Amino acid sequence: MKNRKLRNLDxxxxxxxxxxIGASTVPNKLGYVLMKNLxxxxxxGKIYPVNLKYRKVMGLDCYPSVLEIKERIDCAIIATxxxxxxxxxxxxxQKKISGAIVLSGGFGEVGHQDYEGExxxxxxxxxxxxxxxxxxxxxxxxxxxxxxxxPMYKLERPQxxxxxxxxxxxxVGTCGIDLAAKYGLGxxxxxxxxxxxxxxxxxxxEYLLHDKRTEQIVLYIEGTKDGKRLLEMMTxxxxxxxxxxxKAGRYGGALNAAKSHTGNLAGxxxxxxxxxxxxxxxxxxxLEELFDFVKxxxxxxxxxxxxxxxxxxxxxxxxxxxxIEENGMKLAEMELKTKEKIxxxxxxxGSIGNPLDMTADASVDRYRESIEACLNDENIDGIFxxxxxxxxxxxxxxxxxxNFASEDRRKPIVVTAVGGSFTEGYRKVLExxxxxxYGTPSEAVKAMRxxxxxxxxxxxxxxxxx
Amino acid sequence: MKNRKLRNLDxxxxxxxxxxIGASTVPNKLGYVLMKNLxxxxxxGKIYPVNLKYRKVMGLDCYPSVLEIKERIDCAIIATxxxxxxxxxxxxxQKKISGAIVLSGGFGEVGHQDYEGExxxxxxxxxxxxxxxxxxxxxxxxxxxxxxxxPMYKLERPQxxxxxxxxxxxxVGTCGIDLAAKYGLGxxxxxxxxxxxxxxxxxxxEYLLHDKRTEQIVLYIEGTKDGKRLLEMMTxxxxxxxxxxxKAGRYGGALNAAKSHTGNLAGxxxxxxxxxxxxxxxxxxxLEELFDFVKxxxxxxxxxxxxxxxxxxxxxxxxxxxxIEENGMKLAEMELKTKEKIxxxxxxxGSIGNPLDMTADASVDRYRESIEACLNDENIDGIFxxxxxxxxxxxxxxxxxxNFASEDRRKPIVVTAVGGSFTEGYRKVLExxxxxxYGTPSEAVKAMRxxxxxxxxxxxxxxxxx
Numbered sequence: 001m002k003n004r005k006l007r008n009l010d011x012x013x014x015x016x017x018x019x020x021i022g023a024s025t026v027p028n029k030l031g032y033v034l035m036k037n038l039x040x041x042x043x044x045g046k047i048y049p050v051n052l053k054y055r056k057v058m059g060l061d062c063y064p065s066v067l068e069i070k071e072r073i074d075c076a077i078i079a080t081x082x083x084x085x086x087x088x089x090x091x092x093x094q095k096k097i098s099g100a101i102v103l104s105g106g107f108g109e110v111g112h113q114d115y116e117g118e119x120x121x122x123x124x125x126x127x128x129x130x131x132x133x134x135x136x137x138x139x140x141x142x143x144x145x146x147x148x149x150x151p152m153y154k155l156e157r158p159q160x161x162x163x164x165x166x167x168x169x170x171x172v173g174t175c176g177i178d179l180a181a182k183y184g185l186g187x188x189x190x191x192x193x194x195x196x197x198x199x200x201x202x203x204x205x206e207y208l209l210h211d212k213r214t215e216q217i218v219l220y221i222e223g224t225k226d227g228k229r230l231l232e233m234m235t236x237x238x239x240x241x242x243x244x245x246x247k248a249g250r251y252g253g254a255l256n257a258a259k260s261h262t263g264n265l266a267g268x269x270x271x272x273x274x275x276x277x278x279x280x281x282x283x284x285x286x287l288e289e290l291f292d293f294v295k296x297x298x299x300x301x302x303x304x305x306x307x308x309x310x311x312x313x314x315x316x317x318x319x320x321x322x323x324i325e326e327n328g329m330k331l332a333e334m335e336l337k338t339k340e341k342i343x344x345x346x347x348x349x350g351s352i353g354n355p356l357d358m359t360a361d362a363s364v365d366r367y368r369e370s371i372e373a374c375l376n377d378e379n380i381d382g383i384f385x386x387x388x389x390x391x392x393x394x395x396x397x398x399x400x401x402x403n404f405a406s407e408d409r410r411k412p413i414v415v416t417a418v419g420g421s422f423t424e425g426y427r428k429v430l431e432x433x434x435x436x437x438y439g440t441p442s443e444a445v446k447a448m449r450x451x452x453x454x455x456x457x458x459x460x461x462x463x464x465x466x
Numbered sequence: 467m468k469n470r471k472l473r474n475l476d477x478x479x480x481x482x483x484x485x486x487i488g489a490s491t492v493p494n495k496l497g498y499v500l501m502k503n504l505x506x507x508x509x510x511g512k513i514y515p516v517n518l519k520y521r522k523v524m525g526l527d528c529y530p531s532v533l534e535i536k537e538r539i540d541c542a543i544i545a546t547x548x549x550x551x552x553x554x555x556x557x558x559x560q561k562k563i564s565g566a567i568v569l570s571g572g573f574g575e576v577g578h579q580d581y582e583g584e585x586x587x588x589x590x591x592x593x594x595x596x597x598x599x600x601x602x603x604x605x606x607x608x609x610x611x612x613x614x615x616x617p618m619y620k621l622e623r624p625q626x627x628x629x630x631x632x633x634x635x636x637x638v639g640t641c642g643i644d645l646a647a648k649y650g651l652g653x654x655x656x657x658x659x660x661x662x663x664x665x666x667x668x669x670x671x672e673y674l675l676h677d678k679r680t681e682q683i684v685l686y687i688e689g690t691k692d693g694k695r696l697l698e699m700m701t702x703x704x705x706x707x708x709x710x711x712x713k714a715g716r717y718g719g720a721l722n723a724a725k726s727h728t729g730n731l732a733g734x735x736x737x738x739x740x741x742x743x744x745x746x747x748x749x750x751x752x753l754e755e756l757f758d759f760v761k762x763x764x765x766x767x768x769x770x771x772x773x774x775x776x777x778x779x780x781x782x783x784x785x786x787x788x789x790i791e792e793n794g795m796k797l798a799e800m801e802l803k804t805k806e807k808i809x810x811x812x813x814x815x816g817s818i819g820n821p822l823d824m825t826a827d828a829s830v831d832r833y834r835e836s837i838e839a840c841l842n843d844e845n846i847d848g849i850f851x852x853x854x855x856x857x858x859x860x861x862x863x864x865x866x867x868x869n870f871a872s873e874d875r876r877k878p879i880v881v882t883a884v885g886g887s888f889t890e891g892y893r894k895v896l897e898x899x900x901x902x903x904y905g906t907p908s909e910a911v912k913a914m915r916x917x918x919x920x921x922x923x924x925x926x927x928x929x930x931x932x
Contacts, residue, residue: 028858105825110817156886170826171783174856175884182886222784248784251791255673286908287785287884288754315635318688318714319753325717351576359571360636390620390640392494418623418641418753421649442752 005395008129009199009207012099012138012191015074016045019066019097021088021426022079023049030103030149031079037152040063043144048073066095067404075099077137077147082106085133086118088118093126100130101147108195109134116197134168134183136195142188142213148192150174154156161186162215163294166204168193169248172220172287179291186433188213199364202226205233209240216242216297218290219281222249234279242454243281245291247272280457282450289446295436296447297410301455304381306332307448308374310357311386312362316416316441317355320384323445327450332380341373360388364397371405371413382448386416386441389426399429406435412451474595475665475673479566479606479655481540482511483866484810485532487554488545488570489515489523490605496615497545498727503618504614509610515864516537518883541565543603543613549571551599552584559592565911567613568598574661578740582663589664601660602636605643607653615673616640627652628681631759632670635714638686638753645757645834647837650897654679671699675706682708682763684756685747688715693737700745708920709747710759713738722810748925755912756840761902762913765878767921770847772798775821778860782882782907783821786850789911795918797821798846799929825856825920828861837879848914852907855892859925865895872901878917 021039024031031051035058040045048071052064063069066076076092078085082104092100092115107115116133123130131137137147141160148155158180164187165180169172173192180187188211190202201221208214217237224230229279234243250269276283307324309331311317324331331354335344344354344368344412350359358366367387374380385402386396405413415430415437418425430437438444484504485588488496497517501524504513513863514537515523518530529535532542532554544551548570558566574582583601597603603613614621624646625750630653632645633639639658647654654677657670667687674680683703690696716735731899733744742749750756773790775797777783790797797820800808808818811832816825833853840846851871853864871879881896881903883889896903904910 033858053755149858150856151858154860156888156890160898167781169779169784171854172781172785174779174854175782178856178886178889179884182890220781222781248781248788250788259617262824286789287906287910311637313635313637313640315638315686315688316641317715318635319638322714322716323752331718384489388637388640390616390644392496392499392615394620418645420644422620423644424648428571440753443754 004127005129005203006207006210008098009203011074012101012129012131013138013145015145016144017048017071017073018045019048019050019069019073019076020339021050021076023062025052025054025057029036029108033149033151034077034079034147037146037148040144040152041144041157046071066091066097072393073097077101077103079103082112082115086115089122093122093128093240095315099129101137102130103135103137103147103149105134107133109309110281116195119197130198132194132198136173137193148177156181156465158185158187161188162213163187163218164208164214165192165218165219165235166190166201168222169220170194175287183295185294196225200225202233205237208378214241219243220243220292221245221247229277231279234275234281238279238281240295244284245276245281246290282454292443292447293450294406296414298434299436300409302367302381302412303451305329305452306381307384308332308380309386310370310374311355312358312360312391313386313388314357315388316418317357320386320416320441320445321355323442327445328447329449335377335379338373338377342370345369360391361393363393364395364401366400368401371401375408375410376447380411382411383413383424384416384444385413389417389423390419402430402435403433413449414438414444414448471595471669472592472673472676474564475669478567478595478597478604478690479611480609482613483514483537483539484511484544485514485516485535485539485542487516487542489517491520491523499617500543500613501894503612503614506618507610507612512537512904527621532557532563539563543567543569543853545569545615548578548581550782552581555585555588557592558758559588560733565595567603568596569601569603569613571600573599582661582758585663594665598660599663602639602658605656611905614643622647622768624651624653627654628651628679629684630655630674630680632657632667633685634661634688637688641753645845649757651760651762662691668692668695668699671703675703676844680707683711684760685711685896687711687713696863697745700741700747704745704747708763710750710756711742711747713751748920758909758913759916762785762880762899762917765902766875768878768918769846771795771918772845772847773850774798775850775852776836776840776855777821778824779852779854779878779907779911780823782852782884783823786822786852786882789908793911793915795915801843801845804839804843810837811835826857827859830867833864837867841871841874841876847879848877849879850910851879855889856885865892867898868901869899878914880904880910881915882907
């Protein structure tokens with residue numbers, strides 16, 4: 001890491017010892033859940049609970065102040081009332097702790113800009129990286145750091161992987177963690193930064209640019225304090241790692257809500273939209289788009305917009321074709337050799353076109369052979385596989401076929417499977433092995449469109465290599 | 467039922483005796499799954515398998531022809547190859563069977579218009595109602611009729627209720643059945659009508675207008691043969707029972723696919739769009755919208771577009787507010803008495819506005835009291851309740867509070883809950899008791915907007931009564 005701020009941030013994500021200030025033995029208290037999660041999540045470093053009231057918390061020695069701890073501390077997680085935080089941070093500085101996460105609320109968002117001023121001053125004078133206040137903090141599944149104060153039985157934690165989240169809102173962060181776990185998405189770093197007093201979204205973008213485990217970045221933002229740097233940083237980072245961004249707090253009412261929410265000016269939505277366009281960042285307009293887009297980016301980037309549809313459900317194919325045209329992509333015209341290959345395996349009542357409607361009696365083998373033929377077809381840039389898992393001739397072998405297609409890596413494939421619990425079970429298997437899977441045709445198509453855009457417009461390094 | 471066609475259709479939905487022509491003892495064969503489902507689904511009338519090859523099917527006497535059956539038959543379900551269907555229908559006519567479902571494919575959709583011509587002639591000469599060919603047929607959960615040839619372990623069946631489905635595509639029908647079951651939606655009639663040779667979407671709309679159990683209609687259509695009557699019928703029916711319609715096969719490629727799919731001309735999408743608008747039918751642009759819209763219509767119709775947001779997740783409230791303004795609705799301005807009531811229960815760091823952000827430490831009681839205050843507020847036409855079930859202070863009592871709010875019936879409420887398996891468990895409980903529940907803010911808002919439109923523009927009987 002080239003500068004000290006980034007090095008200090010890096011210590012927050014990879015601490016050898018953490019002090020939990022406000023640790024508690026009272027169930028459901030923030031400082032209790034926090035301790036429980038750190039221990040339960042398997043953090044391998046040392047944990048030092050700090051609280052005047054206790055001598056032991058969850059079997060660990062508890063200290064009245066960080067100054068009483070003899071060992072070196074890399075990160076302080078602070079979960080005490082706002083009015084106590086300045087004094088605590090001063091003690092952290094005295095103890096030479098270079099990084100802190102302030103979870104507590106009660107700062108700028110309720111008019112206490114003064115507390116934030118003091119926090120800033122301490123950070124500057126002592127060269128500290130502070131995340132927050134009024135936030136959830138971080139998760140790093142690689143180092144098992146987890147400052148999220150929501151019980152693990154209510155909020156699943158995602159597996160380790162390549163997606164990093166930067167979120168201004170803790171609530172949206174909560175949703176992000178939970179949905180990432182649900183969709184089997186692996187994360188590298190999760191950062192909920194709240195009021196952004198000392199470190200903000202720009203610092204995190206810069207940090208993630210250098211983080212080798214991060215391949216893709218999700219950014220939820222309500223407002224920024226430094227629009228110019230944000231634009232610069234988005235442009236720079238997006239060239240290397242695709243950024244999917246959602247700007248909330250766009251209009252009158254929501255703007256005010258966003259302001260009282262994290263104390264930031266939400267600013268003009270059109271300015272953000274223009275910045276996203278200029279930086280070639282992928283904009284998601286809502287939460288469902290955000291996750292639909294994230295899921296597809298583990299696929300190879302498409303070289304063009306000529307799309308093929310393979311299905312055993314006629315109506316699904318029709319809807320996918322509609323969405324492809326509505327989203328400005330093209331239905332691929334198969335090469336002659338592909339048509340001939342497919343003709344061999346198609347019963348006479350089947351039709352060989354795009355959509356390729358193999359009808360409801362299609363077997364797993366017909367899927368396998370058609371997909372293989374389309375992977376070999378130079379006229380096809382991406383493949384939509386719409387499967388009704390519910391038909392009598394489908395069986396679990398289809399999962400291997402789809403997984404194999406996804407791992408082929410010559411072109412992006414996405415699976416659309418609509419249905420209830422049986423279908424969801426199959427989808428879960430596919431998602432957990434990284435096959436992008438959607439619940440309706442139009443969701444899948446919108447996501448592919450975003451990847452086509454990124455591939456053709458962003459001129460990212462990844463695309464140039466290919 | 468006023469005319470004979472409708473009476474014959476009604477017998478298909480309420481038969482005392484069914485002949486299953488093409489019944490089979492070979493697992494995974496259509497005629498096997500069909501028999502298994504009819505028996506397994508608890509059909510209480512008589513079932514007569516018909517197949518030259520067998521003397522018994524699943525323990526029931528099997529007949530070589532319907533003509534060998536002595537007892538009266540109300541409905542024949544035909545699952546034999548296309549070329550055999552004409553002869554079978556003639557025998558059905560001779561046996562005075564007034565209704566038939568032809569599941570078999572291989573008709574107009576693959577160039578065999580001649581078979582359909584014969585079918586039409588037999589129906590006319592003998593006054594028969596025939597559904598299909600190339601379809602899934604029907605479900606009536608009240609009479610336990612079920613001609614869907616997909617295994618029940620792969621395709622759940624919905625509970626009985628007030629929503630009826632009319633679908634041209636069997637694949638989309640499959641998805642509809644499965645999603646209705648998943649979302650806990652109760653259905654009255656499910657009709658997959660395929661090539662629409664004898665009875666078409668207009669007949670079904672007319673039938674459902676008179677069906678007392680049907681309160682709401684979902685229509686998936688690719689093309690019609692009688693646009694004028696469709697417009698008339700939609701206009702007439704939509705006044706009494708809201709119709710949510712999805713037109714697929716909109717553009718060049720999809721148009722061709724739709725044609726080869728059920729042999730119907732898909733026609734100009736703009737003409738359909740105009741017809742929906744004229745009939746004041748609610749158009750869904752894709753499958754996810756279709757179900758998002760269906761879910762909300764069990765709520766009382768809103769009297770206006772002034773919407774309130776109550777949340778324990780700031781960012782969720784901000785996104786909901788964005789979506790409300792983007793969808794042309796208004797953020798409600800609470801009455802003074804509501805604000806005072808809410809002030810009493812809000813800690814000093816909370817803000818009393820719209821969105822009402824009760825912050826992450828909101829208790830179930832605070833939700834209950836705020837919702838109650840908003841239900842009593844004349845300035846509020848609808849309420850969005852955005853809940854993070856994941857916070858430490860939430861517990862299962864919130865489910866009672868939300869259920870109670872939904873049953874209040876003074877104004878529509880919708881719940882948005884984003885999350886993974888814990889949250890989904892809670893959502894499932896709410897859905898199964900009829901509380902409309904969404905996975906993201908914008909989905910909920912779009913659905914509410916459709917209900918506002920229907921309430922204010924459609925001048926339906928339901929709205930006039932209120």
